Amino acid sequence: MTQLSLRLRVFLFFVLIGLGGAAVVALALWLGYGRALATTPENGFVFAGILATFGLVALAAGVWLLFDENIAKPVERIASEMRVRAHAGIANGVDTHGARYLGDLAHAAEAVSSRLTDAAVATAQRVAEETAQLAEDKARLTALLSEIPVATIMVSPKGRIVLYDGQAAEVLSQIHVPRLNAPITDYFLAAGVEAAVREMHRSGREVTLTLRSVDEAQGYRGRIKPLDAGGYLLIIEDAEARISPQAERPMVFDFSLLQAHAPAAVEETPLSKLTYVVFDTETTGLLPHKDEVVQIGAVRVLGGRIVPGERMDQLVDPGRPIPQSSTQVHRVTDAMVRGKPDIAEAGRRFHHFARGAVIVAHNAPFDMAFLRRHQARMGVEWSNPILDTVLLSAVLFGASQTHTLDALCQRLGVTIPPALRHTALGDAQATAEVLVRMLPMLEAQGMTTFGAVLEQTRQHGQLLEDLN
Structure with a gap:
């Protein structure tokens, strides 16, 4: 059977329907004829009609199951695997065994995908060679700026953070977690x-000013300088005395934010222009209405890339013993959470971290249920738009596929170090890497x-109901 062409195989499905239907009708008529002899002709015809109807429906269902299992599902898998190669840059092989009844289609898809992959690899090598010097120059510039005893923040004309160096990151982190595209007034009055x-x-001209943190706990001497491209540089002059000498942070920037324009509504925003906060929670159990959060992990995705250094890894005191199971x-113990913030304080911190962003999670209703249950204590409202990577997986790969985080990581070439699996930050990082591959x-x-x-995604809502 595996040697037959796809065209002949589809023809055999129609032959099966035709011959099987004729056999069902013939059997129904024969049985109806016997019923007519034993009772009345009308009774026999009705009996034959009922038998033929049920028989044809059963035959159609059986043929459909065969077609779905051997034709439709393999074609869907090949399409998703080729999309992964073409748009996510993952060189997974086409499942030729699962598509063994599709004739030469799987092998042809594998050949095309391999050629595309080879071409992409060659192009990537050339680009890497040509940009190596740029990367080296950037590293030198970053190191040089780190030696200058001031903290530098670039702010867009809209008042949003476009760049911050390592020292500025330390200053900002004393107020809140540093975030690109965040309003500068999230940190200073x-x-x-x-x-x-x-x-x-x-x-x-340049203007000097005194900065006060939004919690009014800290003050800084600073100055602002106008930029030709619009916006300004904010320089904090007394930052060196405020930061740890052991702190090492990269310079973080996205110059496209200088020209960014806010859309009328989030629904109209291109996916590549959105800011995402990808998060995960670890809890005392699996019941959102009674269990408690013990850890929140989150990372930020901006411009289709994970922003280095912009992450949250917060242990939470659940106010009760953590079950050994x-x-x-x-691997979060009672000793680890002792003295840590409760869910009210941790939730407020995460709410601030996620301000203005789309919240993303794998099985988001589960994690969000814990936060929403305590939002009155937090004094916040969880009104962020939400995306669920379970539903995104169903949209891209079909509802019949497996949509666990492990399955998605394997499908998209994402590696979760074993030590980080089932930690809030580790799972959030893996989900963010999955998201970045899914967006294109x-x-x-x-x-x-x-x-x-x-x-x-609304068409696949039943998946989440079954999962929860």
């Missing part, structure tokens, strides 16, 4: 910043905006 910006625009899974695949299928993706 707006009155002082806005007054200095107005003076800078009026005079066109749960500790065996996530979604765009390639025409789902270029957040609203278009939401419309598709």
Whole structure:
């Protein structure tokens, strides 16, 4: 059977339907004829009609199951595997064994994918060679800036952070977790910043100012300088005395934010322009209505890439003993959470970290249920748009596939170190890497905006209900 062509195989399905239908009708008529002789002709015809109807329906269902298992599902798998290769850059092989009844289709798909992969690898090598010098220059610049005893933050015309160096990251982290594209007024009181910006625009020159953190616990001496591209540089002059000498952070930037324009609604925003916060929780158990969070991990994705250094790894005191069975899974013990913030404080920190972003999780209803249950204690409202990587997987690979985090990582070439599996930050990092690979695949299928993706994911809501 594996040697038959796909065309002949499809023809045999129709032959099976034709011959099987004729056999079912003949058998129904024969049995109906016997019934008619024993009773009345009308009774025999009705009996034959009923038998023929049920027989034809059963035959159609059986042929459909054969077609679905041997034709439709393998074709769907090949399509998803080729999309992964084409748009996520993952060189997984085509499953030729699972598609053994598709004739030469699987082998042809494997050949095309291999050629594409070879071409992509060659191109990547050339690009890597040509950009190696740029990377080296960037590293030198970063090292040089790290030696300068000031902290530098670049702010866009819209008042959002475009760049911060390692020293600025330390200053910001004393207030909140540093975040690209966050308003500068999330960290420093707006009155002082806005007054200095107005003076800078009026005079066109550098302006000195005193910065106060939003919690009013810290003050800094600073100055702002206008930029030709718009926006300004904020330089904090007394940062060196405020930071740990052992702290090492990379320079983080995204210059496209200088020209970023806010869309009218999040549904109309291109996927590549959204800010995502990908998170995971570890808990005392699997019941959101009674169990508690013991750890929150989160990373930020901006411009289709994971932002280095912008992460949250927070242990949470659940206010109760952690069952040994749960500790065996996530390795969080009572001693580790003793003295840590409770869910009210940890939730507020995460809410601030996720401000203005789309929240992403694997099986998001489970994790969000814990946060929403305590939102009154937190004093916040969880109104962020939400994406679920389970549903994104169903959209891209079909509902019949396996959609666990492990299966997705294997499918998309993401490696979770065993020591980080079932830790909040480790699973959040893996989910973020999965998301980054999925975004170009979604765009390639025409789902270029957040609203278009939401419309598709709603068709697979039953998956989450079954999962939970």
